Amino acid sequence: MQRSEKLLYLLMTLLIALLFIAGMVLEGPITVISKVISLQKESARLINDFTLYGVGTSLFNAATVGTLGLVLVFFAAVSLSGPTLSCVLTMMGFAFFGNTLLNCIPIILGVWLASKLARKTFGSYSLIALFGTALGPLVTYIMFSLGLPYPLSIPLGLLIGIGAGFILPAVAGSMLQLHQGYNLYNVGFSCGFIGLFAANLLLAANKMQSISVTWNTAYSLPLILLVPLFCAVLIITALIVDKPRQSLKGLVAIQKLTGRLPFDFFDTGYFGGTLLNIGLLGLTYWAYVLLVGGSINGPVIGGIFTIMAFGGFGKTLKNTIPVVLGVILSTLVFGKSLTAPGPLLAALFATTLAPIAGQFGIVAGLLAGFIHLIMVEVTANWHAGLDLYNNGFAGGLTASLFIAILQWYKTNRPKEDFTT
Amino acid sequence: MKRKEFLGRLIGEVSNFLLEGNPLRLVVSLHQEDDGAHISFFDDKPRSEEEIQRIYNSLNPPKNRPELAEYYGLMAGSDMAWDARLKLIGWQIKHASVDNSDSGLRIDLWLGSDAFNPENFTLNKKSKK
Numbered sequence: 257m258q259r260s261e262k263l264l265y266l267l268m269t270l271l272i273a274l275l276f277i278a279g280m281v282l283e284g285p286i287t288v289i290s291k292v293i294s295l296q297k298e299s300a301r302l303i304n305d306f307t308l309y310g311v312g313t314s315l316f317n318a319a320t321v322g323t324l325g326l327v328l329v330f331f332a333a334v335s336l337s338g339p340t341l342s343c344v345l346t347m348m349g350f351a352f353f354g355n356t357l358l359n360c361i362p363i364i365l366g367v368w369l370a371s372k373l374a375r376k377t378f379g380s381y382s383l384i385a386l387f388g389t390a391l392g393p394l395v396t397y398i399m400f401s402l403g404l405p406y407p408l409s410i411p412l413g414l415l416i417g418i419g420a421g422f423i424l425p426a427v428a429g430s431m432l433q434l435h436q437g438y439n440l441y442n443v444g445f446s447c448g449f450i451g452l453f454a455a456n457l458l459l460a461a462n463k464m465q466s467i468s469v470t471w472n473t474a475y476s477l478p479l480i481l482l483v484p485l486f487c488a489v490l491i492i493t494a495l496i497v498d499k500p501r502q503s504l505k506g507l508v509a510i511q512k513l514t515g516r517l518p519f520d521f522f523d524t525g526y527f528g529g530t531l532l533n534i535g536l537l538g539l540t541y542w543a544y545v546l547l548v549g550g551s552i553n554g555p556v557i558g559g560i561f562t563i564m565a566f567g568g569f570g571k572t573l574k575n576t577i578p579v580v581l582g583v584i585l586s587t588l589v590f591g592k593s594l595t596a597p598g599p600l601l602a603a604l605f606a607t608t609l610a611p612i613a614g615q616f617g618i619v620a621g622l623l624a625g626f627i628h629l630i631m632v633e634v635t636a637n638w639h640a641g642l643d644l645y646n647n648g649f650a651g652g653l654t655a656s657l658f659i660a661i662l663q664w665y666k667t668n669r670p671k672e673d674f675t676t
Numbered sequence: 677m678k679r680k681e682f683l684g685r686l687i688g689e690v691s692n693f694l695l696e697g698n699p700l701r702l703v704v705s706l707h708q709e710d711d712g713a714h715i716s717f718f719d720d721k722p723r724s725e726e727e728i729q730r731i732y733n734s735l736n737p738p739k740n741r742p743e744l745a746e747y748y749g750l751m752a753g754s755d756m757a758w759d760a761r762l763k764l765i766g767w768q769i770k771h772a773s774v775d776n777s778d779s780g781l782r783i784d785l786w787l788g789s790d791a792f793n794p795e796n797f798t799l800n801k802k803s804k805k
Contacts (some may be wrong), residue, residue, distance in 0.1 A: 334743040380746035429750045435753055437748070518748035518764075523737075666757045 257335075260527045264336045265326075267493065268344060271486055274320045275348075278478055279316030297360040297400050300393040302641035303597060305353050307554040311479055314352050314554050321351035324360060325386055332379040335409045338520035339531070340570035343386035349389070349561025353555035354644040358399075359392030362414050366421020374425070381425050387443035388424045390645040391417070394454055397642065402463055420450055435655035437517035438615070440570045443606040444648015451639030451649075458640070471597050472553035480552045483542040483560050490535035491631045498528025507532045514614035515570040522568055534567030537576065541604055544580070547593040555597065559604030566607070573619070575614035576607040582625020589627075593658040603627045605647030612658055620658070627652050682787075683713065686765050688753020690717050690783060693731075693760035696720045699780065710768070714786020718766040728774050731783070733771035734762035742767075 257265075272495065279288045284559060291313040295306065308315040309391055320623045324343035329336055336344075347355055367385035378385070399406075399413030409491025428446040458464040494503045506529015510521050521530040541563050577592050587599040606628045606665055632650035643649055687704055694702055699719035709716045723731070745767035752764040766772065769787045776782070 290688045332743075335739065335741070339743060376743055376746055382743045410709055425747075428747065432748070432751055433754050436758060437751055517751075518744050520741075599727070663755070663757045 257656070260522060261336050261498065263493065263527075264341060265330075267489065268322070268326055268341070270489065272319045272326065272486070273349075273664055274486075275315045275319035275322070279312040279314075279319060280586070282312030282315070283647050284483045284599060292316050292320065292356075296356045296396075297653040298396070299401060300354040300356065300359055300396040300644075301467060302393070302636050302644065302646055303353060303469045303471065303555055303601075305470050305554040307352065307472045307476065307479065307557075308470055311476050315482075316355060318348045318351040320357050321349040321355050321360060321389075321607045324357060326365065328386065329382065332382040333377070334379040334382050334635070337522045338519065339383055340386075342565040342569040343383055346562050347386060347389055349558035349565065350392075350644050352558045352561075353613050355389055355392050356396070359395040360389040361419070362395050362417025363388045363391050363421040363424070365596075366418040368386075368421075369418065370425045378564045384425050384428050385421070385439075387645075388428075388447065389423055389446040390444050390643055390648070391420050391424075391450060393644060394451065394642045395421055396497040411636065412645055416454075420454070423450065425496075431652060432508050435652055435659050436523075438656035438659055439608055439610045440517060440566055440611065441647065441651060442517065443647025444608070444643065444645025447645060447654025448635065448639050448652070450651025451643035455640035455642055460515040464640050467636060469597055471551070471555070473551045474553075476552070479557060480673050482557060482562075483538050483552075487535040487538040487542070487564075490538075490568035493527035494535065497531075498526070503528030503532050506530065511572045511574040513572065514576075514611055515572060515575045516611040516615055517570060519568060520526075532555045532578070533572055534564050536573060537571060538564040540573060541576075541580075544603070545600065548600070550595045550600045555601055556604070559601055559676040563607050566610075571607055571610045572582030572614070575610040578618045578621025579606050579625040579628070580604075582606070582627075584625075585627045586626040586629040589626075598633050600628060600630045602647065603675065605645075606632070606651065606652035608648055609655060612655060616658075616662070624654055624658060624666060627657075682685045682768075683715070685749070686715060686769070686785060688744060688756070688763050689760055689762065690715075690785070692753065692756050693762055694721075694781070694783075695756075696717045701779070702712065702800075703710075709788075712786065714784045715787075717783040718777055718780060721777075723781050728781075731762060731781075732772065732774040735766045735769070735774065735783070735785070737744035737763065740767070751757045755766070773780075 290605050291310055295309055295317055298546050322344055329340045334340055364385045367381050367388055372382040392613045394510045395413045395417035398416050399410050402409055427449055428443050431446045432442055477597055506526025509526055510529050510533050513519060538560055541560050543596045580603050583603045587594055606625050609628060611626040628650060631653055632647050636646045699721050701720040705716040727732040749764055749768045769785050771786045773784045
């Protein structure tokens with residue numbers, strides 16, 4: 257294992273340990289464990305803010321899910337680097353509003369089964385397995401919200417979760433072709449596609465309930481401090497490990513990357529620069545939320561964690577800002593509030609489209625962000641909140657539209673045709 | 677991945693890359709054996725040492741990335757409208773050699789099972805980068 261990978265393991269272990277300890281300190285060890293156990297039964301569909309069950313509970317839950325991700329990466333024999341780091345941090349972020357150990361494991365098992373059938377190592381499908389936990393709410397919904405007796409509903413939820421995970425590698429591979437790597441949350445796009453069928457199947461059986469939003473607006477100092485503290489650790493580590501000048505050089509070099517999938521920023525050789533990028537992304541979008549007066553709650557922490565997660569795998573300050581500005585513009589044009597759950601989360605998660613700004617420029621990024629908000633406000637209803645990465649689903653649709661148009665334009669340039 | 681699809685993706689991506697240079701001549705040669713395959717590409721555009729090194733580095737990543745190869749590797753050769761990304765196939769092959777032939781660039785890809793040994797091939801015995 258290389259030194260940089262060991263450092264990443266150390267940083268992630270530190271974060272997870274911090275969340276475990278904070279959770280136990282805030283609510284007491286016995287209470288927090290019993291609340292996290294009961295959290296497994298709660299509705300995980302969008303948007304259910306787990307901080308409403310207790311800030312300590314949500315922190316502890318994020319730590320358990322993060323541990324699962326990190327342990328799987330370790331035993332899957334894949335390196336902890338940009339892509340895998342993005343999985344673990346994203347899972348942790350979504351453990352503030354949807355992911356639990358119970359609803360993650362069946363999906364991962366399903367992907368593992370698919371890998372066995374395809375005679376691949378689990379490592380080959382590890383990213384799909386970890387990001388695939390976006391479909392966790394499907395498991396929880398079948399288990400606890402269908403109104404069936406538990407001896408029937410729990411095995412059924414388990415089986416459906418495994419089934420969803422099993423087909424995910426096939427769907428994820430095909431979805432990549434649609435947007436050609438310009439939507440960073442491709443598995444989210446794929447999960448939305450599967451969620452669409454699952455939700456409509458349940459609707460046909462008259463078993464689908466409409467979605468609701470639970471949103472914590474209470475002030476919580478631990479939640480407010482979580483992101484800047486972690487970012488500070490990352491930035492200090494970057495400056496110590498690579499020396500400030502080298503880290504800054506790396507940061508500047510990383511800003512020039514388009515971010516199109518798959519680009520592991522750690523492969524540039526700028527370890528410090530990549531950590532700096534992650535830390536600065538986190539601080540920037542944390543400051544944005546505070547600046548517009550938004551609440552720092554579970555879903556918002558999830559959004560900021562996801563931005564940071566992709567700070568080593570596609571997102572930079574340069575390619576995210578135009579997209580976020582596009583969402584802000586769209587919010588204002590359509591008379592919405594910047595602090596309302598939809599637009600606030602869209603501003604954070606729309607950064608899934610950062611590669612469009614990175615490749616095609618600021619105007620394309622602005623347009624993508626503008627359209628994204630319109631889409632994301634309706635897509636959650638399509639899959640009934642069963643896909644936690646709803647912005648990945650909406651982003652995939654937006655990116656596919658952009659790419660289809662640009663592809664048509666590129667393949668129909670008359671001046672490059674054969675002359676008659 | 678089935679051989680046909682795998683080979684098609686590799687050939688597609690490298691061809692995409694070579695066609696970006698608008699060559700007047702492009703030759704693709706495939707030699708398959710039970711445990712592996714060798715694909716050679718020739719064009720008529722000689723490259724500078726710096727370019728050759730860049731291509732070589734893209735095709736020979738410093739470490740194995742199974743998590744990227746199997747999943748994102750599916751994008752290789754699937755679309756000719758965008759810039760070629762040789763790194764997508766670098767994760768999926770055993771080895772690549774790159775040099776200037778008599779007329780232009782020559783790229784050799786070696787692929788196969790874990791037991792595959794490119795040295796067993798009788799073709800292409802001259803020194804490689």
